[in-house]
Amino acid sequence: MTTTGLSPAAIALNRFGLGATPLAAAPGDPRRWLIGQFDRFDARPASFAALPDAGAMVKAYRDQRQALRQVSSAAPSPIDGVATKPAKSAEQMVARQDFAQDVQALYRQAVQARTQSALETQAPFVERMVHFWSNHFCVSADNPQTSAFVGAFERDAIRPHVLGRFEDMLLAVEQHLAMLIYLNQIQSIGPDSLAAQRALTRNPAKQRGLNENLAREIMELHTLGVRSGYSQSDVTEFARALTGWSVGAQGPRDDGNADDFAFRPNLHEPGSRAILGKTYAQPGVEQARAVLVDFARAPATATHVASKLARHFAGDTPPLTLVSRLAASFTNNRGDLPALYHTLIDSPEAWAPTPVKFKTPWEWTVSALRGLGREQVGQLQMAGVQSQLGQPVWKPGSPAGWDDVAASWAAPDALLRRVEFAQRLVAPIGDTLDARTLGPKLMPASLSAGTADQIGRAESPGGALALLLVSPDFLRR
Amino acid sequence: MLDRRRFLSFSGLGAGALLVAPRMALATVATDRRFVFIIQRGAADGLNIVAPYADPAYARLRGALAIDPSSATKLDGTFALHPSLVETAKMYGQHQALFVHAIASPYRDRSHFDGQNVLETGGTQPYQEKDGWLNRLVAMMPSAREQAIALAATVPMALRGAARVTSYAPTSLPQPSDDLLLRVGQLYAADPQLHPLWTSALAAQGLAEGSAAKQDPASLGTLAASFLSKPDGPRIAMLETGGWDTHSGQDARLAAQLKALDTLVTSLRDGLGRAWAQTTVLVATEFGRTAAANGTGGTDHGTGSVAMIIGGAVKGGRVVADWPGLAPSALYESRDLKPTAALDSLIAGVAGESLGLDPPRVARMLFDRSDSVTGLIAT
Numbered sequence: 001m002t003t004t005g006l007s008p009a010a011i012a013l014n015r016f017g018l019g020a021t022p023l024a025a026a027p028g029d030p031r032r033w034l035i036g037q038f039d040r041f042d043a044r045p046a047s048f049a050a051l052p053d054a055g056a057m058v059k060a061y062r063d064q065r066q067a068l069r070q071v072s073s074a075a076p077s078p079i080d081g082v083a084t085k086p087a088k089s090a091e092q093m094v095a096r097q098d099f100a101q102d103v104q105a106l107y108r109q110a111v112q113a114r115t116q117s118a119l120e121t122q123a124p125f126v127e128r129m130v131h132f133w134s135n136h137f138c139v140s141a142d143n144p145q146t147s148a149f150v151g152a153f154e155r156d157a158i159r160p161h162v163l164g165r166f167e168d169m170l171l172a173v174e175q176h177l178a179m180l181i182y183l184n185q186i187q188s189i190g191p192d193s194l195a196a197q198r199a200l201t202r203n204p205a206k207q208r209g210l211n212e213n214l215a216r217e218i219m220e221l222h223t224l225g226v227r228s229g230y231s232q233s234d235v236t237e238f239a240r241a242l243t244g245w246s247v248g249a250q251g252p253r254d255d256g257n258a259d260d261f262a263f264r265p266n267l268h269e270p271g272s273r274a275i276l277g278k279t280y281a282q283p284g285v286e287q288a289r290a291v292l293v294d295f296a297r298a299p300a301t302a303t304h305v306a307s308k309l310a311r312h313f314a315g316d317t318p319p320l321t322l323v324s325r326l327a328a329s330f331t332n333n334r335g336d337l338p339a340l341y342h343t344l345i346d347s348p349e350a351w352a353p354t355p356v357k358f359k360t361p362w363e364w365t366v367s368a369l370r371g372l373g374r375e376q377v378g379q380l381q382m383a384g385v386q387s388q389l390g391q392p393v394w395k396p397g398s399p400a401g402w403d404d405v406a407a408s409w410a411a412p413d414a415l416l417r418r419v420e421f422a423q424r425l426v427a428p429i430g431d432t433l434d435a436r437t438l439g440p441k442l443m444p445a446s447l448s449a450g451t452a453d454q455i456g457r458a459e460s461p462g463g464a465l466a467l468l469l470v471s472p473d474f475l476r477r
Numbered sequence: 478m479l480d481r482r483r484f485l486s487f488s489g490l491g492a493g494a495l496l497v498a499p500r501m502a503l504a505t506v507a508t509d510r511r512f513v514f515i516i517q518r519g520a521a522d523g524l525n526i527v528a529p530y531a532d533p534a535y536a537r538l539r540g541a542l543a544i545d546p547s548s549a550t551k552l553d554g555t556f557a558l559h560p561s562l563v564e565t566a567k568m569y570g571q572h573q574a575l576f577v578h579a580i581a582s583p584y585r586d587r588s589h590f591d592g593q594n595v596l597e598t599g600g601t602q603p604y605q606e607k608d609g610w611l612n613r614l615v616a617m618m619p620s621a622r623e624q625a626i627a628l629a630a631t632v633p634m635a636l637r638g639a640a641r642v643t644s645y646a647p648t649s650l651p652q653p654s655d656d657l658l659l660r661v662g663q664l665y666a667a668d669p670q671l672h673p674l675w676t677s678a679l680a681a682q683g684l685a686e687g688s689a690a691k692q693d694p695a696s697l698g699t700l701a702a703s704f705l706s707k708p709d710g711p712r713i714a715m716l717e718t719g720g721w722d723t724h725s726g727q728d729a730r731l732a733a734q735l736k737a738l739d740t741l742v743t744s745l746r747d748g749l750g751r752a753w754a755q756t757t758v759l760v761a762t763e764f765g766r767t768a769a770a771n772g773t774g775g776t777d778h779g780t781g782s783v784a785m786i787i788g789g790a791v792k793g794g795r796v797v798a799d800w801p802g803l804a805p806s807a808l809y810e811s812r813d814l815k816p817t818a819a820l821d822s823l824i825a826g827v828a829g830e831s832l833g834l835d836p837p838r839v840a841r842m843l844f845d846r847s848d849s850v851t852g853l854i855a856t
Contacts, residue, residue, distance in 0.1 A: 184724045187773035196772075205541065209772020213724045216587065216778065226588045227603070232810060235587075358670075397719055400590050407637060410670060412678035416653075419661055423653045454664045459656055466653075467660055472668045 005353035010446040015313060015357065015477040016345075017124035019367025019442070022433065026444040034345050037123035038163055038338055045120070047113035048155040054106060054148040055177075055259030061099045068092045103144040110151025111383040111393045118366045119375055126162060129341065131362070132312055134158045134394075136305075137173040137222055138401035139182045141394045149178035150394045152259065166305065166335030167296040174218060174292060175261040177247040183214035183399060190243040190269025210269075215239035217399045223295040225304030230276060237273045241280060241288040244268030302330040308404070309340070314349045315356035316405040322349040355476030358406035361389035363477070364418060368425060368469045371442045372433065389417050419470050426465040435464035439473075448473050508618060510755045510790070511705050512831045513714045513745065514611060514635065515738070517762035518593060519722035523782030524768065524814060525731055526562075527576045527796065531555045534768075534803035542727060542770040552576070556796045561735035564743040565787065572794035574787040575853060577823055579801055581764060581816035587778035589722065592763030597635035599821060599844045608638030610843040611715055614828055617842055618712075633717055694741040702748025705756075712832075716741070721762060727775040742787055754789035757831035757854055761785075761820060767812050768803050781814035786827055790855050797853070823850045830854035 006015075012030035013020040020026070027033035068091050121127045134154045141147040157176040161169035173179055180186050188211035189196050199208050215238040220226045244267045248260045263285040272281035275291055282290050295301060306326035310318035329343035344350055359367065365385060369377075386393045390413075396402045403409075435455045439447045451471040458464035468474060528544035529535050531554060536543045549557035550566040556578065558566050568574040584595035584603070591603035599610030616639065653661075658679070665671040697716070704710050718738065723730050738760070746753050765782030781801075786793070799817040801807050809815040822840065826849035829836035833856065836849035 184773055184775075187725055189772050191772065211724055211771050211773040211775070212777050220588050220590075226591055227586075232587065232812075398589070406670075410674060412674045415671065415674050416678040419653050419657065423657060450667060451664065454660060458660065463654075463657060463660070466657055467664060470661055471664055472671055475671070 005446070006355065006443075007353075007445040008351060009444045011351055011353075012125075014367065014443065015350075016128065018118055018121070018128055018363070019124075019370040020444075021370045022373040022438055022441055026441075031345055034125050035342065037125050038341075041123035041126040041163060042117075042121070043159045043162070044155065045113075045117045047116040048151070048159070051110055051113055051151050051155065052106060053259070054152055055257050057099075057102060057106070058145065058148060058259075059257075061095070064095050065092065068095060100144055103148045107141060107147045107150065107394075108381065108383045110154075111386070112377050112381075113151060114154065114393065115366070115369075115377045115380075115382040119369060119377060124370075125341075129337075130154065130159055130162050132309070133162060133169065135396075135401040135404075136308060137169070137179070138396060138399050139176075139178045139394070140396050140398060142397060146178055146182045149176075149181070149259070152176075153178035154394075161337075163338050166301075166330070166337060167293060169337075170222065170292055170296050171289065173222070174214070175245070177259055177261070179214070180245060180247055180261075183217055184211045185214040185242060186246045187211055188214070188239065188243050189267045190240060192271075193243060193269055194266040195264075196267075210236070210239050210243070212236055212239035214245075215242055218292070219295070221400055223292075223304070224298055224300040225307075228300035228304070234275050237275045238288070238291055240269040241273045241275070241291055244285065245288060296335055297331075299327075299331060302327040305330055305340075309344060310349070311404050312357070313344060314347075314352065316407075319349045322347050355473070357477050358410045359475055359477055360402065360404075360409050361386060361391035361414070361418075362393065364475065365389065365421070367474070367477075368422065371438070371469065371474070372425065372429060372465070385421065389421060390414055415470075418475070419466070422466040422469040423462075425469070426462045429462065429465060431461035433465060434461065435468045438465070439468050439471075442468075443473055446473070508712050508832055509752075510832050511712050511714070511749070511752060511757070511788075512614075512828055513701070513705070513716065513756065513758040513788075515716045515718060515741070515758060515760045516593075516596070516633070516635065517721045517738075517760065518589070518717060518719040519762075520589060520592070520764050520766055520778055521721040521734075521762040521782060522723060522727065522731060522766040522776055523578065523580075523762075524765065524776075525727070526559050526735065526785075527552065527578055527783045528557050528559065529555055529578075529800065529803065530557045532800075532803050534805075538769040538803055540770050542774070542776070552796050555800065556798075559731070559735050561732045562739045564739050565785070568746075568787055569794055573789060573791055574785065575791060575793040576796045576798075577784045577786070577818055577850075578796060578798035579781045579814055579816055580761075580784050580818040580820050580823060581781050582820045584764065585780065587764065587780075589763060589778070594634060596761065596763045596820070597633065599824075609633070609635035610824065611635040611713065612638030613843050614832075614839070615713055617834055617839065618832065633715055636715055694737045695744040698741045698744030698746075699748045702745050705745075706749050706752045723766070723775045724771065724777060725773040725775040727770075746789075757786065757788040757790050757827060759784065759786055759824065759827055761824070765814055768808055768814055769812070779813035780809045781816040784820060784823060786853060788831075790831060792853055792855055797850075818850070819846075819848070821846060822848045823853075825849035826851045827853055830856050 008030040009026040012027055012034055016034055068089060118127055137158065139146055139150055139153050141150040153176050157172040158169065161172055189208045191209040196208050199206065212235055216235045219230055219235060219238065224230060244264045246262050246264045246267065248257045248262045265284055268284055272279050273287060278294065280287050280290055303323070306323045307318070309326055310322045314322050325347060326340060326343055329340050333339035383393060391402060435458070439452060439455055451473050455464045455467050458467055524539070525542065525544050528546070528549060530544065530546035530549070544557060544559060546557045548560050550560070551557045552569060556576070558569065565574055582592070582596045583601040584592045594603045595601070597609050598606035600606035612635070662675060665675045701714055701716065705712065705714060720730070720734055742758060745758065749756055761784045762782050764778065764780055766776035766779040768779065771777050801815040801817050803814070805811065807815060821844040825840035825843055826836045829839035829849060830851060831854050836851050837847060840846050840849040
């Protein structure tokens with residue numbers, strides 16, 4: 001490979017940031033430029049703030065469905081589908097279709113908001129960390145309810161805490177309705193809770209009880225990490241502790257907000273819980289909160305988070321020295337995220353002068369848009385584009401989030417798609433940008449001779465720009 | 478040798494009936510026999526797919542979720558097939574389908590992601606093996622008669638390894654100009670990672686011309702069959718299905734999943750025509766689900782499940798099971814169906830017999846073990 005070494009400025013712009021732009025000057029002091037972004041980050045940019053209130057929409061839909069159900073059938077059809085469903089009336093079908101369309105429109109608007117924020121941000125490194133944490137605490141928009149709230153989830157649970165403490169982000173995430181719905185928590189009921197006792201008297205045939213999905217994924221994916229020493233019993237006990245964690249407006253008589261966390265004491269499993277050798281005797285909502293706080297401070301969590309962070313900046317198989325240093329920083333600073341980012345920025349392993357990561361479709365598209373100087377997402381339908389490129393935004397289809405290794409993204413079809421998209425992207429630009437000067441600007445003192453040569457020999461200005469965007473240099477960071 | 482064996486893979490981007498659109502990958506090897514692996518990601522509920530209706534504990538554990546034997550296809554005196562598997566039931570009647578119950582990979586914890594890694598790599602621990610057993614299987618075959626091709630955005634773990642993988646998926650983006658394609662090829666010529674990917678991408682482009690771009694299970698089965706039935710086409714395929722993680726609302730979701738699977742296999746069969754007689758389809762999942770229903774109309778992560786073997790080459794019409802029972806004392810960790818059969822042995826035997834390879838050798842090369850379950854495929 002004919003790759004010249006990457007300059008620190010190129011690494012700061014492209015590996016830490018979201019990609020250089022044609023107008024901004026290369027940072028003279030890359031480390032300072034990154035740290036300075038902590039003061040420039042906008043947690044609630046206009047595009048995100050403008051997202052409509054999904055809670056009101058879902059509440060209206062639930063009320064409408066409830067009303068239709070009462071009209072069309074005497075037999076109640078529970079939301080969770082436990083009982084056999086009566087045939088849906090035409091009105092119900094229409095209501096469902098309208099809701100699905102509203103949700104899709106809202107999802108697409110949220111993707112546009114995320115893209116807009118990535119294009120206009122003055123803190124691209126912090127914005128990258130938002131994307132990192134959003135993928136770590138993944139809510140996959142696989143059904144209408146999670147699709148409706150996934151934008152609000154990133155805005156309200158991730159963005160406000162990206163420069164805060166891990167513990168606070170964890171609590172915000174696990175109390176957000178997108179997560180509570182996605183991992184089935186709002187349906188989970190303590191087997192000995194008041195609600196379960198009452199349900200048993202009413203209808204002994206209908207079993208209601210625990211769902212351990214959220215408990216397991218918190219331990220496996222959000223905090224401790226898989227194979228870190230917890231048992232099935234720890235998972236079940238934690239699931240019991242989590243019972244009662246729910247959201248407002250779950251019924252027609254509930255005046256609460258569908259997008260607010262609500263603790264429901266009647267659903268909570270009474271008694272104390274034993275998790276990882278510790279007894280939790282706290283009452284009500286405090287019980288699971290105490291467990292979460294302990295998980296957030298556990299050494300296993302520090303290692304888990306450090307490994308993922310190191311993989312994101314120092315290569316698919318990151319140096320263990322970096323993982324240990326990041327884990328120590330996480331522990332010593334009690335999960336303070338800016339301190340963790342400081343440690344990362346001060347680590348030589350993150351500044352390796354050869355490209356260490358193959359960009360994901362999202363990273364590549366954002367860097368291409370920024371590289372071409374686009375400041376407004378405008379009419380570009382980013383949700384559709386990312387589906388075409390193989391990484392539909394917020395839809396990895398699993399709570400583990402997207403993979404962060406090249407093997408998942410560097411595939412033949414993926415390359416062809418990028419070439420197709422690059423050609424489409426440069427078409428309206430024509431000769432207003434010169435790839436020969438743009439290349440060294442986007443990758444200061446780092447563009448390889450081979451790429452510079454090919455760009456110089458392209459048959460048209462547009463062709464040269466497309467080649468720059470799909471060059472080996474630009475596909476990696 | 479290895480560079481002549483490439484994979485053909487296919488990625489679904491539209492929303493099919495399966496919650497996650499199925500994806501496909503194929504490999505070209507020199508044989509007339511076909512082997513297809515369908516992975517069910519998310520832990521499919523074996524106890525409701527092939528329901529042990531005669532086990533006295535079944536109805537009690539499952540409650541409202543239990544499959545009603547009067548609406549299901551009775552396979553024998555113990556087991557009944559989920560009513561959504563209409564065509565599969567007919568194939569069972571024609572001795573073209575069999576089920577192996579109470580089966581599991583060596584993995585004994587309950588993480589999807591670790592469980593799928595073990596299932597696909599063929600290791601005994603997560604992330605112990607760096608390549609997939611299907612890739613190693615291709616390496617055991619005589620080399621391909623023609624260069625292979627690919628259709629997929631990404632490559633499933635079971636297919637990753639020394640044998641080069643290529644991919645393709647239908648696109649609505651405008652085709653790049655020939656000039657741009659040529660120059661990109663020059664740009665990647667010296668790049669050890671990008672050059673082979675690009676070569677494969679262009680080959681896949683050529684092969685896929687005229688293929689339907691639809692992503693529903695029927696179209697996917699037909700597309701897979703069209704490649705597998707070409708005289709010099711690929712002989713090994715992998716299809717990925719998702720959406721099996723039924724923590725809630727299981728009845729409706731599992732019924733839809735199985736209907737899609739039934740359609741997928743049927744369209745594959747119909748598309749293969751006479752080649753179906755030499756075809757084996759193996760359907761397997763990373764682990765099963767809890768014996769008891771959970772509190773939310775679903776089931777949580779479990780252990781033992783069921784594997785399906787379908788095809789014209791299968792000696793079917795039976796359920797293979799050393800049934801452990803569902804009594805409280807018989808359950809694994811007091812909650813799951815206890816595995817009494819090893820999925821790795823089954824894969825070794827079925828893949829070996831299907832492709833005319835020596836099953837013990839396949840077991841050694843793929844899973845580093847000596848046992849293999851044989852006698853299930855007509856050789």
